[in-house]
Amino acid sequence: MSTQENYDDLDFDPVALREKYRLEREKRLREDGNEQYIEVKDDFSRYLDDPYVAPIKRDPVSDEVDVLVIGGGFGGLLAGARLKEAGIKDVRIVEKGGDFGGTWYWNRYPGAQCDIEAYVYLPLLEELNYVPKEKYSHAPEILAHSSAIGKHYDLYEKALFQTQVTNMQWDEDTARWTVETNKGDKVRARFVAMANGPLDRPKLPGIPGIDTYNGHTFHTSRWDYDYTGGSPEGGLTKLKDKRVAIIGTGATSVQCVPHVGEMAKQLYVFQRTPSGVDVRGNSPTDEKWAASLKPGWQKERMENFNALVSGVPQAEDLVNDGWTDLIGKMLEMFRKGEAGDGTGRSLPEIVELANFEKMNEIRARAEELVNDPNTAEELKPYYAMFCKRPCFHDDYLPTFNRPSVELIDTNGQGVDRITEKGVVVDGKEYEVDCIIFGTGFEVGTDYTRRAGYDIVGKQGQKLSDKWQDGMKTFHGMQSNGFPNCFLMSAQQGGFSANYPHLLNEVAVHLAHIVSHMKANDLTKVEASESAEAAWVEGIISGEGPAMQIGGEGCTPGYYNNEGKPNPKLRYGAFYSGGSIAFWDLLEKWREAGDFDGLEFSS
Numbered sequence: 001m002s003t004q005e006n007y008d009d010l011d012f013d014p015v016a017l018r019e020k021y022r023l024e025r026e027k028r029l030r031e032d033g034n035e036q037y038i039e040v041k042d043d044f045s046r047y048l049d050d051p052y053v054a055p056i057k058r059d060p061v062s063d064e065v066d067v068l069v070i071g072g073g074f075g076g077l078l079a080g081a082r083l084k085e086a087g088i089k090d091v092r093i094v095e096k097g098g099d100f101g102g103t104w105y106w107n108r109y110p111g112a113q114c115d116i117e118a119y120v121y122l123p124l125l126e127e128l129n130y131v132p133k134e135k136y137s138h139a140p141e142i143l144a145h146s147s148a149i150g151k152h153y154d155l156y157e158k159a160l161f162q163t164q165v166t167n168m169q170w171d172e173d174t175a176r177w178t179v180e181t182n183k184g185d186k187v188r189a190r191f192v193a194m195a196n197g198p199l200d201r202p203k204l205p206g207i208p209g210i211d212t213y214n215g216h217t218f219h220t221s222r223w224d225y226d227y228t229g230g231s232p233e234g235g236l237t238k239l240k241d242k243r244v245a246i247i248g249t250g251a252t253s254v255q256c257v258p259h260v261g262e263m264a265k266q267l268y269v270f271q272r273t274p275s276g277v278d279v280r281g282n283s284p285t286d287e288k289w290a291a292s293l294k295p296g297w298q299k300e301r302m303e304n305f306n307a308l309v310s311g312v313p314q315a316e317d318l319v320n321d322g323w324t325d326l327i328g329k330m331l332e333m334f335r336k337g338e339a340g341d342g343t344g345r346s347l348p349e350i351v352e353l354a355n356f357e358k359m360n361e362i363r364a365r366a367e368e369l370v371n372d373p374n375t376a377e378e379l380k381p382y383y384a385m386f387c388k389r390p391c392f393h394d395d396y397l398p399t400f401n402r403p404s405v406e407l408i409d410t411n412g413q414g415v416d417r418i419t420e421k422g423v424v425v426d427g428k429e430y431e432v433d434c435i436i437f438g439t440g441f442e443v444g445t446d447y448t449r450r451a452g453y454d455i456v457g458k459q460g461q462k463l464s465d466k467w468q469d470g471m472k473t474f475h476g477m478q479s480n481g482f483p484n485c486f487l488m489s490a491q492q493g494g495f496s497a498n499y500p501h502l503l504n505e506v507a508v509h510l511a512h513i514v515s516h517m518k519a520n521d522l523t524k525v526e527a528s529e530s531a532e533a534a535w536v537e538g539i540i541s542g543e544g545p546a547m548q549i550g551g552e553g554c555t556p557g558y559y560n561n562e563g564k565p566n567p568k569l570r571y572g573a574f575y576s577g578g579s580i581a582f583w584d585l586l587e588k589w590r591e592a593g594d595f596d597g598l599e600f601s602s
Helices: 014-028 044-047 074-085 139-152 251-263 287-293 297-309 320-337 346-368 374-378 448-450 499-519 529-541 558-562 567-572 579-592
Strands: 063-072 089-096 165-171 176-181 187-194 216-219 242-245 266-271 405-411 422-425 430-431 432-439 485-487 523-527 599-600
Touching: 014 346, 063 074, 063 176, 063 499, 074 089, 074 139, 074 499, 089 187, 242 251, 242 422, 251 266, 297 320, 297 579, 346 374, 346 499, 374 405, 430 558, 499 579, 523 529
Parallel strands: 063 089, 063 187, 187 485, 216 432, 242 266, 242 432, 266 405
Antiparallel strands: 165 176, 176 187, 422 430, 523 599
């Protein structure tokens, strides 16, 4: 990197910022990495209870279906929709929650809303002839849309809610999967689609004394409105005489802190690493614009957004929001670097400077909106863009101007301990009536831990054994030795900031293969050993996706396994060409019609 004398044209000191980023990262590094979090089981299993609907009582199901989909979030709904459109009618979805929605079934905390524009984020809008009410939909609307998809595609009839898979085993003689559940169900399925999703199991911090606290506690993904009062829209009136602690300052807390801060007698927000919080700028949908939309509008808009956040210039920015602004600034500097800016700086250095400039804007916003200079400084994120998930909100930072709201910054160390009465940081105890854990979902832990079961394929092989050293698939969707089983995720596939977009592309591919097999009376399909090996080699030798996130130089977080390198994770990397190239590869593969890399039997 250049020395300071090369930066006379800048109004900030990149050398000092690099050092600041390094120091902030190092103070947060921990030997235990992901192991710092407690698995939610045994004495902590209450954090998994469903507070939203009464327990469903029904008789066990024992039958056979064409396709069993595990997970009823956007992935499961899209799989069901695209299968139905392809003529596959016998589809059953098994879902842990009491209704469709997945993450949006569980995330009903006050203020919850999508942070990708709703017009591109909510799936199947044209198919349902629906336009969201706002640019960024709130959770109730997203949950209602999930239900509408289930009704539109007749996915409720065979759905099993409040049901968890406990065993999944392949029977070579019948060429069927046998799937058992905690409700005593035993379902045989020709095909299984794994749409479990990456964000469904809450995690708790392993803070000493967490099991000794005598007050009230809950996790944000199981919000206790009986205790707080109010609804997802806010109005938490039962907190008016309560002292509340929120542990965690990620995307969830950014959205719920303003509502808790408005009503609580006292709110303490315990912070280890601040989020970068940019402008939200939500607005109601323009009715004239909605009425003017032409067929194909959502696909066009999704592709435009994905291209921009993937680094591909577009003639017009249709979405024009914080995400495209972030990437747009990077692209502008990137293009200047390619053309040469006359400073002799390398292209990576120019991109780094653009990153510094954008993060400087976000840090300046904290100064502008927060009255107390010390609190404003503590709310500034000192790490590169995309080291942590960007956040967008207009009320989070001003909430710290309330006399009843106090930020407890832990200098990157986290909470010291929890006592019977409250939370301790730097030797000081904060007595509270309630602790809310805004600590997110498990990411990066073993699949069997998150799912609660293993997958047993041909000749009794367990998926956990096959993947002991890392994930092995073809196209990120099929694994040799596990016939008629399809994975729906971004790993070893195409990453997009707009996750439902990638789920739709995977669902289309799934429906194509299954409908081909049904039409040709084929019994079994799996990836060939050679195709899988070649695909995995391409993934682990690639240079990474178009948009790098959570690199090793980043502050610890769930993007980078809490800053602890794990060789297995390189197997779960994204397709190196980015999502656009990957989806184009899948489309051309389907058009070729020879199903190269797959082995069928009849």
